Amino acid sequence: MSEQQRIYPVDERLAADAWIDRDRYQKLYRQSVEDPEGFWREQADSLSWSKKPATIKNTSFASDNVDIRWFEDGELNVAHNCLDRHLDSRGDQPAIIWEGDDPEDHKTISYRELHQRVSQLANGLKSLGINKGDTVTLYMPMVPEAAMAMLACARIGAVHSVVFGGFSPDALAGRIVDSQSRVVITADESVRGGKQVPLKDNVDAALTREGTDVVESVLVVRRTGGDIQWHEGRDRWFDDVVDQQPTDCPAETMNAEDPLFILYTSGSTGTPKGLKHTSGGYLLYAALTHRTVFDYHEGEVYWCAADVGWITGHSYIVYGPLANGATTLMFEGVPTYPSHGRIGQIVDKHNVSILYTSPTAIRSLMAHGEHIMDDSRRDSLRILGSVGEPINPEAWDWFYRVVGNSRCPIMDTWWQTETGGHMITPMPGATDLKPGCATKPFFGVQPALVDNDGKRLEGATDGNLVILDSWPGQARSIWNNHDRFVQTYFSTYEGVYFTGDGCRRDEDGDYWITGRIDDVLNVSGHRMGTAEIESSLVAHQDVAEAAVVGYPHDIKGQGIYVYVTLNDDVEPSDELKQELKQWVRKDIGPIATPDVIQWAPGLPKTRSGKIMRRILRKIAANECDGLGDTSTLADPGVVEDLIEHRHVRT
Ligand code: 6R9
Numbered sequence: 001m002s003e004q005q006r007i008y009p010v011d012e013r014l015a016a017d018a019w020i021d022r023d024r025y026q027k028l029y030r031q032s033v034e035d036p037e038g039f040w041r042e043q044a045d046s047l048s049w050s051k052k053p054a055t056i057k058n059t060s061f062a063s064d065n066v067d068i069r070w071f072e073d074g075e076l077n078v079a080h081n082c083l084d085r086h087l088d089s090r091g092d093q094p095a096i097i098w099e100g101d102d103p104e105d106h107k108t109i110s111y112r113e114l115h116q117r118v119s120q121l122a123n124g125l126k127s128l129g130i131n132k133g134d135t136v137t138l139y140m141p142m143v144p145e146a147a148m149a150m151l152a153c154a155r156i157g158a159v160h161s162v163v164f165g166g167f168s169p170d171a172l173a174g175r176i177v178d179s180q181s182r183v184v185i186t187a188d189e190s191v192r193g194g195k196q197v198p199l200k201d202n203v204d205a206a207l208t209r210e211g212t213d214v215v216e217s218v219l220v221v222r223r224t225g226g227d228i229q230w231h232e233g234r235d236r237w238f239d240d241v242v243d244q245q246p247t248d249c250p251a252e253t254m255n256a257e258d259p260l261f262i263l264y265t266s267g268s269t270g271t272p273k274g275l276k277h278t279s280g281g282y283l284l285y286a287a288l289t290h291r292t293v294f295d296y297h298e299g300e301v302y303w304c305a306a307d308v309g310w311i312t313g314h315s316y317i318v319y320g321p322l323a324n325g326a327t328t329l330m331f332e333g334v335p336t337y338p339s340h341g342r343i344g345q346i347v348d349k350h351n352v353s354i355l356y357t358s359p360t361a362i363r364s365l366m367a368h369g370e371h372i373m374d375d376s377r378r379d380s381l382r383i384l385g386s387v388g389e390p391i392n393p394e395a396w397d398w399f400y401r402v403v404g405n406s407r408c409p410i411m412d413t414w415w416q417t418e419t420g421g422h423m424i425t426p427m428p429g430a431t432d433l434k435p436g437c438a439t440k441p442f443f444g445v446q447p448a449l450v451d452n453d454g455k456r457l458e459g460a461t462d463g464n465l466v467i468l469d470s471w472p473g474q475a476r477s478i479w480n481n482h483d484r485f486v487q488t489y490f491s492t493y494e495g496v497y498f499t500g501d502g503c504r505r506d507e508d509g510d511y512w513i514t515g516r517i518d519d520v521l522n523v524s525g526h527r528m529g530t531a532e533i534e535s536s537l538v539a540h541q542d543v544a545e546a547a548v549v550g551y552p553h554d555i556k557g558q559g560i561y562v563y564v565t566l567n568d569d570v571e572p573s574d575e576l577k578q579e580l581k582q583w584v585r586k587d588i589g590p591i592a593t594p595d596v597i598q599w600a601p602g603l604p605k606t607r608s609g610k611i612m613r614r615i616l617r618k619i620a621a622n623e624c625d626g627l628g629d630t631s632t633l634a635d636p637g638v639v640e641d642l643i644e645h646r647h648v649r650t
Contacts, residue, residue, distance in 0.1 A: 138179055140185065142307060194337055285420050296321070301352045413438065561620035
């Protein structure tokens with residue numbers, strides 16, 4: 001409790017120059033919910049439109065008619081907004097500073113250079129037969145070509161689908177098939193923490209899977225020069241295709257509601273969902289949140305340490321910062337390589353003012369002691385940000401004191417792939433901070449807490465977090481599956497968007513996100529569906545049944561705890577545990593590797609055959625006293641066996 005009552009008031013000097021101070025937040029927030037049309041009409045002026053929208057908001061959350069449109073008669077091009085319109089005023093300013101995995105490797109790309117390269121690549125994509133409305137899959141390392149590829153798609157109206165470079169060939173194949181991409185852009189290898197990951201080999205493997213014959217061309221960025229297989233007629237070197245293209249490529253005029261990208265994310269059931277984000281509303285929301293939440297000022301170097309494979313990389317490495325004419329730093333490596341002080345070294349080297357990272361990254365450093373930051377000063381830092389999972393007060397404190405020299409406020413931003421941009425977050429000049437608290441809604445966002453029956457809860461309370469009305473950055477649908485979109489987000493509680501998160505509102509009206517209340521795990525800030533891991537496990541010949549739950553993990557936030565029931569004729573062994581871990585790792589990707597496997601002669605089930613995860617979660621967390629009511633179990637005996645053989649953290 002005492003931790004939660006610690007308050008860090010707004011720094012008045014910072015507030016004096018901030019875009020948003022307390023009064024302005026109050027005034028604009030009120031306007032944004034009382035008169036959303038007026039508010040967003042004014043905000044839309046910050047973008048460059050080829051046709052200004054007359055209609056601002058046309059949205060319905062009714063479950064029989066979920067229909068979300070913003071600026072629906074407006075026309076613009078996202079790449080034009082991120083590049084062309086900056087050329088006169090800041091053509092020579094760095095758009096991207098790239099810092100390689102190896103501290104010796106770095107380069108700077110100006111807005112003019114980026115514009116040229118994106119235009120050439122856009123022409124290159126056209127030469128491969130990609131047109132407006134076509135989808136392109138990106139499976140890339142953290143290199144500038146990743147941002148170029150996203151922007152080149154946007155320039156010609158193609159829809160990109162970025163797949164995180166840590167996903168397996170099978171996971172990649174599933175996303176290629178679902179999005180029907182005819183072109184895949186990748187690299188020979190990626191480099192992270194001194195190790196190579198064979199991206200091109202993974203693409204080759206993915207493209208042997210059923211249904212992937214839609215892919216006609218694979219563009220390969222030469223990153224390491226490592227050995228790769230070559231498929232004549234299908235594979236092309238990125239540079240060979242791009243270098244010869246003209247540097248002039250007109251930006252396609254797009255409707256505000258034309259899709260910009262698909263991004264797959266895990267839910268509580270089934271295969272990953274391809275969330276569809278569109279052009280006008282998304283870009284406006286990414287740009288406005290980036291400018292106000294990080295209080296970005298002209299000329300500052302801004303660093304978001306996420307990967308472009310996640311929504312954070314889309315909105316806050318590429319689209320938000322570039323729409324604002326910012327200098328965005330892109331880091332290829334990991335915070336612990338070559339030494340644990342790397343983050344601080346990068347901040348000093350590039351004069352970073354704003355640093356946006358994850359609680360997991362902070363916790364992975366904390367374990368090594370405060371002295372790891374001794375070889376950097378970090379005097380350039382002004383603002384810190386956190387995203388991806390709840391930040392525990394210890395990690396908050398370390399980030400604040402050790403990284404930020406007790407000078408820089410931390411923006412704890414709560415949002416989701418589905419929301420496109422920040423939803424509940426402080427602003428540097430406007431919000432008093434409480435460690436671990438996401439604080440207040442962003443403009444236009446109306447959070448509410450409901451009980452399990454959907455009844456609105458008022459005042460200081462715990463509840464399920466819903467959002468009452470639409471905001472421009474919201475995903476519009478699930479690719480090719482609008483029913484699933486409605487089912488997932490709008491059917492739990494009628495007429496509102498259900499976030500899947502639990503939340504507490506305190507006496508000051510501040511929001512504390514308490515974590516997922518569905519079967520979605522958050523491992524190192526990455527979303528993992530328990531259903532995906534379970535279906536991978538049961539595909540193994542020795543496994544009869546599997547149940548996956550999260551358990552508290554010191555560094556990852558949540559670890560993956562798996563209960564496995566083996567087929568009758570199979571002997572449990574440590575070798576088999578290793579084999580199953582490798583199996584999931586290979587099937588989905590390293591981030592899905594189980595931390596703990598427990599053999600389960602049986603799983604606790606209700607009489608109707610439903611696995612009681614509540615009990616499994618408690619056992620995994622070693623909270624066996626409070627198991628609650630087990631009387632509805634078909635066979636209460638299985639619980640005793642699970643408790644007896646549980647894995648206890650040491
Ligand atoms: C941006 C992103 C979304 C889920 C979300 C929630 C968790 C994200 C958080 C946070 C507490 C924060 N989450 N930010 N929980 N405090 N500041 O992470 O998107 O990968 O879709 O994950 O992450 O549980 O529902 P995504």
